[in-house]
Amino acid sequence: MNTTAEPSEPTAPPSPDELLEIATIAAGAAADYIRSLDREHLAREYKTSSHDIVTVHDKASEDIIAAELRRLLPSCRVVGEEAGERPAEGDGPAVADPGQVVTFYVDPIDGTSNFAAGLPLFCISIGVTVGDELVAGVIDAPVLGQVFTAADGPAMLNGREIHPRSTNAAADALVVSGFPGQRGVTEFPELAAKAQQELENGLSAVRHLGTAALELAYVAAGWADATFLASINAWDIAAGFHILRRAGGSVRTWPGRGQKGLPDFLCPAYVACTGPERLDIVDELFEEVQALRDADL
Template sequence: MTLLLDTATEAARSVGPRLRKAFRSRPEVATKRDFHDPVTEHDRAAEETIRAVIDARVPGSAIVGEEGGSTGSGDLTWYVDPIDGTANFAAGLPFFCVSIAAAVRGELVAGVVYDPVRDDEFTATTGGAWCNGTPIRSRGAAADREAMLLCSYPTPLDLDAEGEAALRRYRRLLESFSAVRRPGSAALNLAHVAAGWSDAAFGTASHPWDVAAGALLVRQAGGVYLGDPLVKGDYLAHVGGFDLAGSALAEVSGRLPREES
């Protein structure tokens, strides 16, 4: 696990200088699925660099990346998002990160979420979770009325699928939580919940490269992560001691299991 975490950390930090230099340069933006799904040359270049570091340090690994798709095979799989929060990065909003996780035979064992603007490095193994080398604990509010919720719901896809019901669910969250924010990076949202800087996070139709590292962070910091981080789908995370049963999140995220998976 030390080798895997060191590799993930080296790979994430290797693209930090490029991303900091390009930040607020208003890079040209292309789109993938639709205009809500942007990509820049820096996403692709950063993933190529990350893949090169992984291939050099741990040759023969399988890699699942947002930009490069799936390559390789074997028991060890890396999940790579070179810029989680591309829309923020492209516009100049300082809330984006690099997310890299390693799983062995389907079990997450190491991960890093690196915020290159603040130089915050969140790391986790099955032995614990840290921010900049200091152990972190996922502790915070116990109930909605004192809690900060970070979410992406409802997305345009949620609105297409659920219509006005999605807006009613979002209103329920706004009315219940002390504050609801939509920062725009699932991985960084989860890292902040792991550190106890926010109390809950919720997202729909997320990919493994978005949440794998963050899920490990939350769980190893003593928080709760609901959903399968290695399968595209919904997720919910909260700090330890949060009353999910009494939360509006229990209603809005009703499709999720009520136990860790």
């Protein structure tokens, strides 16, 4: 008699709608935690500088999210801003092949500076991939009461469909972005000075919300024409990219100094517009950013 345990049969990953439900439940648990806090007395720490802060609640929020994701889908991989990669644990079902691995990209509090200061402009962002393909995303702004979601259907805000619109011409466009910001001034000072002037003169208005994920959600909703940054991480943008595209928006990315040919949500630079029409003034600036980075390789 053969007593050797047979390996579990590999199974296909859950559907995009099922993965969105898992991500939304996890984001909701973290949102409940955040809403319970006394945000008037928050302690802050610094990661790399005073421009890059973190609180104990960022870490607690990510732990809550990771625990919920593991409870609902033990075979998943979690990549978070605070703890990095958390490989799958437990005895969840095997997946058919590496291209079917489910990964949740988690920013537990995007806009930590706003959060720590008492501003409501911050959110929880969870993007979901199967292999290298974005299939779902949720952006939950817990104090504002705004939950943006998308799987393989239309993008939604609080359960109601977001309707796409055209991108306004540059002279009428309101954009939400912190570009070039402190990082840009440090990395490419001459181009940063030029970009600041060109954007202020060439666009109707430039606003910096301090949260890349929420800026992408607001562009998806048609409340702004574009958003763009030159240095970003996957957990900031994965959910927003998917929601924006499902709402009818367009995204261009640039690889920076990293590996060419990566999925777009792993690229550090992007310009996202609310419709298929592009803002040439911004795309051209980002071509210059990439050229400078290529010259340094």
